[in-house]
Amino acid sequence: MENSKVPNHPVSTLQSSFLQACHRLPTDSTPVWFMRQAGRYMPEYRAIREKYSLIEICHHPEIAAEVTLQPVRALGVDAAILFADILLPAIPLGVGLEFAKGEGPVLQNPVRTMEDVMNLRPVNPESDLGYVMDAIRILRGELTDVPLIGFCGAPFTVASYIIEGGSSREFLKTKAMMYSAPEVWHALMEKLSVVLSDYLVAQIRAGAQTVQVFDSWVGALNPQDYEEFVLPYSQKILQDAKKENVPVIHFGTNTTTLLPLMKRAGGDVIGLDWRIPLDDGWKLLGDDVAVQGNLDPTILFAPLPEIKKRVHDILDRANGKPGHIFNLGHGILQNTPVDNVKAVVDIVHEYGIK
Amino acid sequence: MENSKVPNHPVSTLQSSFLQACHRLPTDSTPVWFMRQAGRYMPEYRAIREKYSLIEICHHPEIAAEVTLQPVRALGVDAAILFADILLPAIPLGVGLEFAKGEGPVLQNPVRTMEDVMNLRPVNPESDLGYVMDAIRILRGELTDVPLIGFCGAPFTVASYIIEGGSSREFLKTKAMMYSAPEVWHALMEKLSVVLSDYLVAQIRAGAQTVQVFDSWVGALNPQDYEEFVLPYSQKILQDAKKENVPVIHFGTNTTTLLPLMKRAGGDVIGLDWRIPLDDGWKLLGDDVAVQGNLDPTILFAPLPEIKKRVHDILDRANGKPGHIFNLGHGILQNTPVDNVKAVVDIVHEYGIK
Numbered sequence: 179m180e181n182s183k184v185p186n187h188p189v190s191t192l193q194s195s196f197l198q199a200c201h202r203l204p205t206d207s208t209p210v211w212f213m214r215q216a217g218r219y220m221p222e223y224r225a226i227r228e229k230y231s232l233i234e235i236c237h238h239p240e241i242a243a244e245v246t247l248q249p250v251r252a253l254g255v256d257a258a259i260l261f262a263d264i265l266l267p268a269i270p271l272g273v274g275l276e277f278a279k280g281e282g283p284v285l286q287n288p289v290r291t292m293e294d295v296m297n298l299r300p301v302n303p304e305s306d307l308g309y310v311m312d313a314i315r316i317l318r319g320e321l322t323d324v325p326l327i328g329f330c331g332a333p334f335t336v337a338s339y340i341i342e343g344g345s346s347r348e349f350l351k352t353k354a355m356m357y358s359a360p361e362v363w364h365a366l367m368e369k370l371s372v373v374l375s376d377y378l379v380a381q382i383r384a385g386a387q388t389v390q391v392f393d394s395w396v397g398a399l400n401p402q403d404y405e406e407f408v409l410p411y412s413q414k415i416l417q418d419a420k421k422e423n424v425p426v427i428h429f430g431t432n433t434t435t436l437l438p439l440m441k442r443a444g445g446d447v448i449g450l451d452w453r454i455p456l457d458d459g460w461k462l463l464g465d466d467v468a469v470q471g472n473l474d475p476t477i478l479f480a481p482l483p484e485i486k487k488r489v490h491d492i493l494d495r496a497n498g499k500p501g502h503i504f505n506l507g508h509g510i511l512q513n514t515p516v517d518n519v520k521a522v523v524d525i526v527h528e529y530g531i532k
Numbered sequence: 533m534e535n536s537k538v539p540n541h542p543v544s545t546l547q548s549s550f551l552q553a554c555h556r557l558p559t560d561s562t563p564v565w566f567m568r569q570a571g572r573y574m575p576e577y578r579a580i581r582e583k584y585s586l587i588e589i590c591h592h593p594e595i596a597a598e599v600t601l602q603p604v605r606a607l608g609v610d611a612a613i614l615f616a617d618i619l620l621p622a623i624p625l626g627v628g629l630e631f632a633k634g635e636g637p638v639l640q641n642p643v644r645t646m647e648d649v650m651n652l653r654p655v656n657p658e659s660d661l662g663y664v665m666d667a668i669r670i671l672r673g674e675l676t677d678v679p680l681i682g683f684c685g686a687p688f689t690v691a692s693y694i695i696e697g698g699s700s701r702e703f704l705k706t707k708a709m710m711y712s713a714p715e716v717w718h719a720l721m722e723k724l725s726v727v728l729s730d731y732l733v734a735q736i737r738a739g740a741q742t743v744q745v746f747d748s749w750v751g752a753l754n755p756q757d758y759e760e761f762v763l764p765y766s767q768k769i770l771q772d773a774k775k776e777n778v779p780v781i782h783f784g785t786n787t788t789t790l791l792p793l794m795k796r797a798g799g800d801v802i803g804l805d806w807r808i809p810l811d812d813g814w815k816l817l818g819d820d821v822a823v824q825g826n827l828d829p830t831i832l833f834a835p836l837p838e839i840k841k842r843v844h845d846i847l848d849r850a851n852g853k854p855g856h857i858f859n860l861g862h863g864i865l866q867n868t869p870v871d872n873v874k875a876v877v878d879i880v881h882e883y884g885i886k
Contacts, residue, residue: 348830357830357831399807432786434789435809479704479708480708480711
């Protein structure tokens, strides 16, 4: 499809198994990367975290770039993912984001009313989140062998933090807004989808060669609610990114009953968590999308033979069909042994495509 | 089916729409009850909790019985469920259970090794948990119009608390035991399934007219792990209960991909959470089981017209087929408006079977 905004870095400039798989083209071996592949489980990262907070790392493009590169060097993965946090756009929105030590994100000014939604500040990605684009530009200068993945949170997942004021288990305030004040919900999702779309497009224009939209917590919803309250907004972001001519990955967990609707919302690649066997998930989605997944992150704490058995099982289920990107079903957990992560990369690459 | 242990209270003695539905027999209206229908959302319960801790209520059969009866009187539900906690059997096991204020259960001596498993004390339901059976006996004397549901946690869900030392989000230690020390896992599950089965059978013999096995957290597993590490142990409990000639309800959340295996493990009634539309879930399970569910507990915070729409949608999906017990997809949440819970009972009863 022709587009007036020709991407700076067309796919063809890089021989990448990851990009090939995004387009469901055959590859010599299955590409592999990991969500949260940069992070606390790596000693190199912990060394940097002794000096800088998470937000400080994000705010310093050179440091964010360095942290992004650490797992690429250490593990031999087939893609780099920008080190950032899905809540960075919440900072210029003015909701008072803080990362309390050991407690995850806390928002001082959660959004609960139409007035709160109206008070959200407009966001200009280049002026308000320029440090992210700067990190991308640095990384594109340094990465030679593997492509760079940019990302944002999906509107539902970002909204859930903004409404709850932090992490949640039941998403009670989020759902209560949907059910009791749908006009407030839709106004918030409208705003967030514009902000997140602009942010993602800015990342692509800065050089991200693929983008992933993280709807990590959307599995708390039933399909009807997803279709009415979420799909149109995720669709906007996924379509806007797609117009920039890069592959788009659409990710969630607990999504077995949502998969057909997530596919309708968009994405060249759909994430599968470990709850659904890869072949069953792919069958549910259809042959016209690629899939990413789906090892349970806790398997990385198992002995090597068990890890190998589980990785092989997933690759067996993919059965050599072009369009499988190996990954976990969710992010790498803290305290995961680095050697086991590295082992998975090698097992996947050695398995190859029969 | 004939059985040497004739139940004290055969089904036929009570004209109960709930028991009829468990047996997939037609009823005048769909029966309805709620998981955690006794609890903090009720002012009557909070009044009692000002004087007694959760454990103290459980330990005093008269108080436990009173708390069990509160929602039956206030709501007009079609079944009473014994007020108890799935972790009560953990007390005589010797794992140092405490209910820390506002923090949920904490176990001082979590089980991590084969030695820990071997050190678990044997449990005799009548001598170690006799207060539960006493509450059941009191309740059977007081309940005239609706049957009494007894319950226990399923081995996986109880094991997860015993291994993690409390609640968990990732179930990392639980899964790590499965994957890294399967012999310890199987030894633990073997012990727990005996203890839980004895406990459940004791409840039935004391007068429980139905039992529910709560595998609340099993949806953290993939189907392969469920089949290998969980199914045989849940099956033992479900089969042992079934031999006592009462209907058995098998409940979990996040179970879309596990439903066929949960049915294989057993249960006359299978619980469905809100993530799967009721008709889809029932189709997946087949016509030879009853289903229970499946309203999202957060809907109870919505305005009445929205609640009514959602309740009707579920009843429409059941389409008058005998064997649907209306319930939430999980327990009632704290701060749920009592009036809305009562409204659901009325909406379900007024809908009736066309």
